[in-house]
Amino acid sequence: MIRFIFIFLSLLLGANAISQNTNLSDYSYVVVPEEFEFLEKADQYKMNSMAKFYFEKYGFNAYMSDSTPNANRCDGLYANVEELRTILGTKLQIVLKDCDDNEIYRGTEGKSKYKEFEKAYQDALRKSFSSLEAMRVHQKDVVLIATDTSKKTEAKETIENPKMLELTKPKVSRVSGNLLPDAKFSNYSNSGKSFLLRKTTEGYSLYEESTSAADGLLLKGKIILMDTVVKYMDTSGNVADAAFDATGNLIIKKDGSSTVYKFEI
Numbered sequence: 001m002i003r004f005i006f007i008f009l010s011l012l013l014g015a016n017a018i019s020q021n022t023n024l025s026d027y028s029y030v031v032v033p034e035e036f037e038f039l040e041k042a043d044q045y046k047m048n049s050m051a052k053f054y055f056e057k058y059g060f061n062a063y064m065s066d067s068t069p070n071a072n073r074c075d076g077l078y079a080n081v082e083e084l085r086t087i088l089g090t091k092l093q094i095v096l097k098d099c100d101d102n103e104i105y106r107g108t109e110g111k112s113k114y115k116e117f118e119k120a121y122q123d124a125l126r127k128s129f130s131s132l133e134a135m136r137v138h139q140k141d142v143v144l145i146a147t148d149t150s151k152k153t154e155a156k157e158t159i160e161n162p163k164m165l166e167l168t169k170p171k172v173s174r175v176s177g178n179l180l181p182d183a184k185f186s187n188y189s190n191s192g193k194s195f196l197l198r199k200t201t202e203g204y205s206l207y208e209e210s211t212s213a214a215d216g217l218l219l220k221g222k223i224i225l226m227d228t229v230v231k232y233m234d235t236s237g238n239v240a241d242a243a244f245d246a247t248g249n250l251i252i253k254k255d256g257s258s259t260v261y262k263f264e265i
Contacts, residue, residue: 024105024135028142029061030077030096031068038083045118046198047125049185050217051081051094053196054129056187056264057209059137064184070145074099081125089113090120092128107131114214122215178230179244188250188261195220195261197250203230206250206261223250 032052035042043049048064055062060077063069068076077096084091094107110128114120174180181197181204188195194209196217203223210218221234223242232242232252240254248263 024077024096024132024137025059025139027077027098028071028075028140029063029069030055030079030139031063031065032079033065036081038081039121043184045121046215046217047081047121049196049198050122050125050215051079052185053187053209053217054126054132055079057194058129058132058135059139061139061142067183069142071142072145075143077104081128084109086111090124092121092124094128094132119214122217126216178225178228179246180225180230181244181248186248187264189264190259190261194264197261206232 032048032055034048035044036047039045039047052062052064077098078101080095080097082093082095084093090112092110094105095103096105097103107128108131110124110126110130112120112123112127114123181199184199186197188197188206196207196209198205198207200222203225205222206220207217208220209216212218219235221232224231224233230242232240238254240252242253243251245251250261250263252259252261
């Protein structure tokens with residue numbers, strides 16, 4: 001019995017050491033896959049976009065795998081979410097590996113008792129990020145590989161650095177006379193609150209980060225594209241004019257006043 005307890009404690013302390021002795025701030029970015037293995041398709045239930053959103057919220061420079069920065073692979077971390085076996089409910093766990101596929105962080109288990117798949121997965125994912133929130137990660141600047149591979153350009157916020165502009169500014173395209181973001185997911189802020197903009201087939205959906213929502217994201221409204229017209233309709237059915245400026249900010253105009261959602265890097 002004593003031997004069993006000793007082995008159990010050793011394993012427990014070893015697992016904790018992975019999290020406690022690894023400084024995630026020493027890395028400059030994290031890559032989130034387009035699809036998790038336990039799901040059936042890319043970004044099912046918005047799980048991958050939510051993971052990116054939470055990583056950015058808790059101090060990481062997060063990228064989807066199809067938009068990984070042109071940087072040293074070993075400067076980055078590679079994220080995965082695993083579904084753990086459980087008799088009741090849903091249980092998920094965040095795993096981070098380095099460029100050599102070594103596991104360097106395994107987060108706390110996020111558990112949910114919701115029966116509906118979408119609510120259960122999103123609730124468990126949100127809870128699984130609690131340990132990362134406590135670590136107060138602040139990743140360093142991304143170091144981009146210049147066109148001349150013998151040189152590197154440090155990614156800092158300066159207009160003299162065109163590579164940084166490419167990395168930090170949103171990509172916008174002009175469609176039917178309107179500037180529109182190209183990214184599948186973008187982060188915004190307004191009045192101290194955080195928002196997620198998700199590109200859809202009809203336009204965009206705007207979500208507010210909210211602890212009152214089961215999945216941590218509360219739908220605020222939709223941006224609908226109709227030929228040359230861009231409109232915003234909130235969840236109550238109220239309609240207003242909408243537009244994006246060259247820096248990616250979302251502007252909603254109604255009754256002579258404007259509400260600006262600032263694009264966040």
